[in-house]
Amino acid sequence: xxxxxxxxxxxxxxxxxxxxxxxxxxxxxxxxxxxxxxxxxxxxxxxxxxxxxxxxxxxxxxxxxxxxxxxxxxxxxxxxxxxxxxxxxxxxxxxxxxxxxxxxxxxxxxxxxxxxxxxxxxxxxxxxx
Ligand SMILES: [Zn+2]
Numbered sequence: 650x651x652x653x654x655x656x657x658x659x660x661x662x663x664x665x666x667x668x669x670x671x672x673x674x675x676x677x678x679x680x681x682x683x684x685x686x687x688x689x690x691x692x693x694x695x696x697x698x699x700x701x702x703x704x705x706x707x708x709x710x711x712x713x714x715x716x717x718x719x720x721x722x723x724x725x726x727x728x729x730x731x732x733x734x735x736x737x738x739x740x741x742x743x744x745x746x747x748x749x750x751x752x753x754x755x756x757x758x759x760x761x762x763x764x765x766x767x768x769x770x771x772x773x774x775x776x777x778x
Contacts (some may be wrong), residue, residue, distance in 0.1 A: 652711075659775070662747075667693070669697060669701050669704060670685050670688060670698055670700075671698075673688055673700075673704070673705065674688075676733075677768045679766070679768070680768065687721050687752070688700070691765070692730075693731065693732060693733050693776065703731060705749070706729070707729045707741055707769075719758075728767050728769045728770040728772070729769055730767055730769065730774055732776075738767075738774045738775075739774070739775075740765070740767055740772040740773070740774065741772055741773040741775070742771070742772050743772075744764065744773055747764040747773040747775060748764065748774075750773065750775060751763070751764065754775075760777065760778075761777070761778050762775040762776065762777060763776060763777075763778055
């Protein structure tokens with residue numbers, strides 16, 4: 650009996666983490682071919698707990714925040730994607746603009762960036778290799 654009890658929290662954890670990855674793969678179909686590890690990298694999080702937090706914060710914003718706040722986000726062409734410092738990422742409306750920024754960053758700081766499509770909005774984000 651006691652063995653069953655101790656296993657329960659572990660089982661629950663595994664179930665939750667599978668759900669988080671499954672949710673992302675279902676909702677964002679372009680990520681469906683990614684491995685779990687690639688998904689963590691995609692969202693710039695280190696582990697499943699951080700990924701779940703990120704999902705929850707997005708859900709909260711989408712479900713409970715008032716419409717005006719969402720309209721405001723639309724106005725500034727932003728989305729809910731976070732960078733490594735948990736700040737919102739800049740959303741480039743055109744691939745060309747993102748490309749220009751990549752060239753500029755490389756010329757001025759010798760930092761190589763890559764672009765990828767935002768999973769929530771029409772636009773592009775930059776991330777480090
Ligand atoms: Zn985004």
